[in-house]
Amino acid sequence: MAACRMLSKTGCMVFKICSTDPAITHPTSALSVNQTTPAIVAQSAVRRLPRLALLLLCAAYVLSGFWGREPWKSQDLEALGYMLQLAQPAAGEIANWFRPSLMGQHDPQLALLPYWLGAVFMFGAPAGWEDAFARMPFIAMLALTLAATWYAVYALARHPAAQPVAFAFGGEAKPADYARALADGGLLALLACLGLARLAHEATPALSQLCFASLIFVGLSTLPRWRLHSGIAMGVGMLGLTLSGAPSVALWLGIGGSVLKALGQSDPTQARLRMLDLGLLALLCLLCITTAGYLDLWRWRVVPHTLLDLDVLAKLLVWFTWPAWPLAAWSLWRWRLQLSRGWRFPHLALPLWFIVVTVAATWLTGMSDRALLLALPGIAALAAFALPTLRRSLGALIDWFTLLFFSFCALTIWVVWIAMQTGFPAKPAANVVKLAPGFLPEFSVLTFGLALLATLAWAWLVKWRIGHHRAAIWKSMVLPAAGAVLCWLLLMSLWLPLLNFARSYVTMVQKVQMVTGTSPCLQYAGITQAQGAALLFHAQVRLQAAQAAGSDCPWLVIDERNLPLLEDKLKAWGWVQAAKAKRLGDRSESLLIFRPHPDKLSQVPSATASVNQ
Known part of the structure; x- marks a missing residue:
């Protein structure tokens, strides 16, 4: 037996015992020595991210883009048209809630639930506020997506196989604190994804599909620890995803995820799936199949592709899931010893299964970015498990890259806005006139103040990040998430009149x-x-x-x-x-x-x- 001395991040000397004796592995894990966790985390590295700061960041991201924006072409405006036809049918006509139509044409996706929700909220809307009221359930669904992703990562991180290495003399991260820190990192990784911003702020079936897929994800992640909550989340998620136009994806995610969860029940210290759980899953699948058949929701829209189209899919994956996908790839590499038997380890198997199903659906349905949207919670979860394995140099590289990238983007947005208001600099002002002929800029004290406050908050965050502070495993995702929220908020405040002019009717x-x-x-x-x-x-x-x-x-x-x-x-x-x-x-x-x-x-x-x- 050999001992190697290691210095923890707190400066205390601890020892890591490297042994071939399986008894010296993590005491609550059923892993062999060749499959030990790569996470080595001290208690000082899992300090709590301030809840108020996290909630304000999420609120700024969720609300900006929904309020004050005109319906944009074309899916956003089409969805609003379906809701309007249901809530306010033409004189002498009765709306068919099971066959929504617009100008006499039925929805080819047959997404019923999002149109129902928007139409119901339109009923009580004052004149001129129909659009704002129709978006309220979609605001709630985006917030629910963020919450479900946080709880899913938290539940997966509590699994014994995901826990960090136990130090010889103590000082390793406590399970609950470690799981909370990873959940914070997973939520930040989801907020940072570039592809989430526009599609998650439209009142379309794509957002409802993302929400209900996230509920399936959190339901499977918390099963069987919290059976009641897991069953409710899976039931609502599978039925909601079916009524949102994706019954096949609902069945693949629910059945495949449950099989992976059942195969991973090898630890006698953990709660196990019971026949009652499997029976509930069977009932949920039967309910989804019956509902889809009764409402005629089965539509196979398979688009054939060749191997030459793989580059299109690769480009879509690279920009749409940036910057979470490099961390997800790093996570798969660092946890590769467990990945060889991934079905035994749900913290890897479940996110990877959701990614595989969604990417396959994207490939088979014309490589739409709306289909790929469902992969983001799984990619964010894998990115979270990369955080405790990052080297300091790699974390610094992420910080500096995101600092320069988002600072440049924010500066560009401000310069163009100043050019629209004053005509200086002349080049950006001329580009705006060329790209949006006829646009007349307008000034709002409220939007200017909000944008200025967000920019000052970014400057303070950058100062905090490059300063001296205690290490935290979520620190590498703070700048990417805050930078993405900053740029989206600036676009939806300073540039909103221009975007409404260019993308609305x-x-x-x-x-x-x-x-x-x-x-x-x-x-x-x-x-x-x-x-x-x-x-x-x-x-x-x-x-x-x-x-x-x-x-x-x-x-x-x-x-x-x-x-x-x-x-x-x-x-x-x-x-x-x-x-x-x-x-x-x-x-x-x-x-x-x-x-x-x-x-x-x-x-x-x-x-x-x-x-x-």
């Missing part, structure tokens, strides 16, 4: 109303669902499919790109072009406005102004 709808006046009805032909939803929401009009010109609905709108296909039919129906409404943020998209030919209907008011500018 407000200006286009206003131009349509300049021609059509207070007409309560518009006919349409060849417009997208996003354009139709914009007319429903911003103009508050009733939409009717195009037909022969008549006095009951005297205006017709059409997407200019579809005019060559419909021009002859419109002439035969007696429609003539009256004006054109362009999106100032996108000159390639325009709506053509038609009125009846004077020979067909002489009493229809003619357009008095052109809206081509």
